[in-house]
Amino acid sequence: MLRDITLGQYYQTESVIHRLDPRVKLGGTLLYIVSLFVFGHFLGYAVAALFLAMVIRLSHVPFRFMVKGMKAILFLMLITVGFNLFLTPGEELVSLWKLSVTREGVRTAVNMAVRLVMLVIGSSVMTLTTTPNNLTDGMERMLGPLRVFRVPVHEVAMMMSIALRFIPILMEETDKIMKAQTARGADFEGGNIVQRAKALVPLLVPLFISAFRRANDLAMAMEARCYRGGEGRTKMKPLVYEGRDKIAYLCILLYLAAGIGAGYLGRFLGI
């Protein structure tokens, strides 16, 4: 059962988006998310949706994979929309018992829903087109300047990539321990929540012990291969901006300009 969980959601194709520098994708996604909250006009959203559609088209990742991410936030979205719809004061449209739907409420609810949907799809595009490894690399480079403030950027990135490497191994191990315990009569599936949680204790103890043992072995193996932190280290795959990355940055800037322009245009025309 545990083996079904896949980490990250990288979808392999040979698209331009996949080949972009992870820094472009990270920065672009961040700007995109900020832009969704800055635009605040439906013409701006139209530009954002158009931009997103173009990126998705370029990435060659099937659209249904992006929608998958939506399921996770469906509940959150329903609550947000519900609260905004019923609890915003203003001009009343419909009244149901003690709750009333207002004109302003409908507007904010729709705004929030559109923002959330595009936010989730936008960030899925990033995770679907970038390997976790590449993402870590990109983050390490982007946060590099923080080293001045003694933030251990390299160490954190190394920890993240080791965690990513060991998750499948620990999953397999959990599965093994679970089977061993089940064979001796342990019950992981029956009972209420409290009983189930209790049943996990004999699973977690051996798992933790083994994780610590692995960590110790790994540390020794890393030292044996001359690992001594980020200083003096060279990179096998250094991140270098190429032509397409510069074009991508330009596209993002153009998109921002278009979005802001659309907002002004909308207000100017009075829609």
Added chain:
Amino acid sequence: MGIVRTQDLTFEYIRRDEEGNVEGITTAVDKVSLDIAQGEFIAILGHNGSGKSTLAKHINAILNPTEGTVWVDGMDTSDEERVWDIRRTAGMVFQNPDNQIIGQVVEEDVGFGPENMGVPTKEIWERVEESLKAVGMYEYRKHSPNKLSGGQKQRVSIAGVLAMHPKCIVLDEPTAMLDPKGRKEVIRAIRALNQVEEITVILITHYMEEIIHADKVFVMDSGRIVMDGTPREIFSQVEKLKSLRLDVPQATLLGYELQRRGVRLPSGLLTAEELADALGQSLGAE
């Protein structure tokens, strides 16, 4: 002086109780003196707890001797400033392949050592390519280590050490967790390193079949070296090996038992082919 030399090497583990008081001292390695020449294929043999892994960790400066000295290529391993030079001279491969692969892609893992040493990017790629070719894993360079078999993973680990261009490789029971097929793959790769790349190999194992090709064998028991010599010399002493709780290869054992029952055979036969030839000659003579 050889590439690895030890003089009266002694290492003690201090056991403590919960309050930190000394409960007892275990001497894992006891006054071991070795001299290993460049290019040799050395096997160190012993059952569990004989101190062979502890000895191996001294060669890579992971452990420092309680008493005595270890020199690697003339460098004293207790000299803190030379630790990194020692580790790039004497690489180390461990038992569990899962716990020593760092990269999420085969080629990235092999590049880890050279990255740490500050090798320029272009040269890293050259080293990764030649190391993976040397162990026959080049076609798998883009694969995830999780999808490889045990033997393949262990060959990747060996390539990872090889990419650091060591003069000597210490392998601490590299085949203990592998199936027979994986074991053969790894041993073949190790022999190729020794013969083609002329790297000194120190193989620690408790599988007898793996030491047949060694130039020299050291047998350890309770921290001491109790036997040393060529595989043939070692295997001709079947009784002594048995008393050390070590098995001998099946061909050797069969030869020994036949000899005891009066068949005229030379002692210390190592492989089935040798045994068959010797038997043929012996029967032909009668």
